[in-house]
Structure formats: structure tokens, C-alpha cells
Amino acid sequence: CLCAFFLTLLPLPVITPDFCDLRAAATQPRLIPFESVRDIGRFAADRGLSMSPAALLRNSAFYQVVFNFLLLMPLGIFLRYLYQIGFGAMVALAVATALFFEVTQLTAVYGLYPCPYRLFDVDDLWLNASGALLGYLVAPLLFFLPDLEQHRPQRAYETVDPARRLAAFVIDIALVQLLVGVATLPLSNVTWSRELLHWVIVAIWFVAVPLLWQGRTLGKRLLRIRLTGADSTNEANGEAMAPGLAQLIVRYAVLLAGPALISLLFNRFTQPDADGWVEGFLPLIGLLLLAAEAIVLPGFVLLRSDHRGLHDLLAGTTHVAVSQEDEHTVKKATDKSQPKGAR
Structure with missing residues (x-):
């Protein structure tokens, strides 16, 4: 999850006198749903590409949608495999995590920068959250992973080490x-x-x-x-x-x-x-x-x-x-x- 967060922020830009002028497009949130999906068609039309599977592999807008969907899939797998959380809790955490990423971008890293340098896109919200939920749903299919309940000693539940406390914090x-x-x-x-x-x-x-x-x-x-x-x-x-x-x-x-x-x-x-x-x-x-x-x-x-x-x-x-x-x-x-x- 931390790696995914860094992917949404890094690299951190240098603040220059024309910082906001160069990033004027990022200051206006994109609130129209499925606009990123339409970008796939626009990209193909601008470059004379078809919508065939082979052509999609050369469509950068398609990759953006796919990787936004995959970004939080490991989170869903991780939370179900390690902590067996319920579906309702997973929905809340998936939406909260995706919203945290987008709000961080919209607020220019909570005021650290004079204006946003990454675009707030409502499509990123549902793509990120949907990917996390899919990860949650497919986690039981990973049958080759060891059964933690059988291999983890009871003492692991009884001991509250600093790493566990830090993760919760x-x-x-x-x-x-x-x-x-x-x-x-x-x-x-x-x-x-x-x-x-x-x-x-x-x-x-x-x-x-x-x-x-x-x-x-x-x-x-x-x-x-x-x-x-x-x-x-x-x-x-x-x-x-x-x-x-x-x-x-x-x-x-x-x-x-x-x-x-x-x-x-x-x-x-x-x-x-x-x-x-x-x-x-x-x-x-x-x-x-x-x-x-x-x-x-x-x-x-x-x-x-x-x-x-x-x-x-x-x-x-x-x-x-x-x-x-x-x-x-x-x-x-x-x-x-x-x-x-x-x-």
C-alpha cells in the first residue's frame, strides 16, 4: 500500500516561480465518470488505431486504466489472506484508501505545494477501489499459499510487537x-x-x-x-x-x-x-x-x-x-x- 501511495506522488517536483502555470491542467479536478475509458477511444482515434486487442497494446490510455485498476489489488489480497476481514470492511478500506490518494493529490500534498501537480480524477477512485475488491474476491483462489492458521503459533496473537503497533498507528x-x-x-x-x-x-x-x-x-x-x-x-x-x-x-x-x-x-x-x-x-x-x-x-x-x-x-x-x-x-x-x- 505504501508503494502504491508513492506511485501516486513521486517524483516530487521542484517548486519554481512558474510551478502552477506549468500545471494548470492539474488544478481542475476531473469529476466526470468514465472519462478515462473514453480517453482510450480518443487516443485510438487521434493515432488512427483500432480497438482490437493488438491495437490496445499500443494505447497508453488503455494502460493507464489497467494499471489504475491493478494498483490496489494486492491490498485486497493481503487484507483477506492475513486478517480475514469481512467484505463490508474491505469496501470501506478500499474506498478510503483510494480517496486518501486522490485527496492527497487534490490538496497538493496537504498544502506542501502551492497547487496540485497530479490530477484528481474520479475514475481513479472507482478503478483503485474496484481493483482492491477484486483482490479480496480472488484471494481464496490462491490455494498454493500456506494456511496461516495452521502454521502461525498462538503466541503470534498474544504478542504485540512494535511493528504491529506501528502498522496500526x-x-x-x-x-x-x-x-x-x-x-x-x-x-x-x-x-x-x-x-x-x-x-x-x-x-x-x-x-x-x-x-x-x-x-x-x-x-x-x-x-x-x-x-x-x-x-x-x-x-x-x-x-x-x-x-x-x-x-x-x-x-x-x-x-x-x-x-x-x-x-x-x-x-x-x-x-x-x-x-x-x-x-x-x-x-x-x-x-x-x-x-x-x-x-x-x-x-x-x-x-x-x-x-x-x-x-x-x-x-x-x-x-x-x-x-x-x-x-x-x-x-x-x-x-x-x-x-x-x-x-
Whole structure:
């Protein structure tokens, strides 16, 4: 999926004075469905080609449609083979992933560039998503792949290693960025409103959702892990209890808001003066803060035997694995935690 994302962005262009003038065509989204399919006929007509199979092999517009369709097919195979997710979840993830790619292009990599340099095309949405769904449907036909349930030891479910946590976190961050990009499009000229809405979405995703979903975000659910209180257990069944509101706020304040504040301070400390110089020790302080952040946050996770980061230690939280057999138990607890009218 990461390789597919890079294919939609790279190579990153150099910003020049005429950057937007050279890419004027990419600034207007293409919202007419099946226009890319019509491009195949237009390309053939312009070059005097027929629509025969042999001629299609010389039609670059045909290749664009085919490879857009194939782009996310491995994602569908991967998610069904490794995680056995349901079809509804696959539809949601396929659409969300394709939409994330397109919104990233439409927003010029979320404001990193002065204007889009890749075209937002509604056809790419359905082609990418359809390819992922086809991958999901054909995954059972790959009978030559080993049966993971037989070959994977039970300990693989019980152990929550840093790679598994990182994968869940990357999924969550990608989906949050997608939501932020879509939600803030109408607010492109109001900076403070964009920032406020950004942090509201972050709070809902990382605090409100785990509160209602027994310590799980969507990323954690896909990777079958959840947050719990490090020292809290349910007296009735001895299982670890989900973290409370205060624990979630502390955890994500350290994990997300802390690094954001450090980056803000670094940018503030390195603002040049009227002559273009950056003076004093403040830039050095900002650099030291960034270095400390880059060392401390992953350092705790990698060096501790329980892989609890600084944010987990301060919040009193940890991760536990949720096997397929435990899914119904977590679902029952989730249903009980919600008001009757919300079910």
C-alpha cells in the first residue's frame, strides 16, 4: 500500500516561480465518470488505431486504466489472506484508501505545494477501489499459499510487537489525514479554523472512538490489538479493562500533541530576521528538542521488554492482542458500554 501511495506522488517536483502555470491542467479536478475509458477511444482515434486487442497494446490510455485498476489489488489480497476481514470492511478500506490518494493529490500534498501537480480524477477512485475488491474476491483462489492458521503459533496473537503497533498507528494516521483533508477543503483560506478542525478530528479518532470501542481504533482493530489499562482488570472475568478518558488524553497528548508542539517551537525558533539570518541559541534548543523526541519516543518502545513507550508509561496503558475467538467478547463489551439508543 505504501508503494502504491508513492506511485501516486513521486517524483516530487521542484517548486519554481512558474510551478502552477506549468500545471494548470492539474488544478481542475476531473469529476466526470468514465472519462478515462473514453480517453482510450480518443487516443485510438487521434493515432488512427483500432480497438482490437493488438491495437490496445499500443494505447497508453488503455494502460493507464489497467494499471489504475491493478494498483490496489494486492491490498485486497493481503487484507483477506492475513486478517480475514469481512467484505463490508474491505469496501470501506478500499474506498478510503483510494480517496486518501486522490485527496492527497487534490490538496497538493496537504498544502506542501502551492497547487496540485497530479490530477484528481474520479475514475481513479472507482478503478483503485474496484481493483482492491477484486483482490479480496480472488484471494481464496490462491490455494498454493500456506494456511496461516495452521502454521502461525498462538503466541503470534498474544504478542504485540512494535511493528504491529506501528502498522496500526500508520493506518490510523493515514485515515485521519484523509478525513482532515476532506473536512478542511472548504476552509482553505481560514488557517485557525483548519487547525481547530484538525485537532477535533484527532481527538474524536484517538480519544472518543477508543472510549466507545473498548480501547480500539480502526487501525488497532484491523491488526487485532487494543489498548488497556496497565494495572486494571475486570474482577468478574479477570480480563484487562479498557483505558479511561484521562488515560487516553494523557497518552495521545504525549504521543501526538507533544511532537506537534515541539515542531511548532522549532519552526518558531528558526524564523529568520529581516536580513535572512537565524541567530542565538534558540535554534539549537529547537534542534535538541527534535532530537530528543526522535530518540525518546521510539527508544522506550524498542528497549523495554514490554514495549511500552513513554506515552504508555505516563498514561498507565499497554497493548494486548485480540484473537478471532475474543472478537465477540470485545463486541459484547462494546455494546454494553453504549446507550441503548446508540445501538
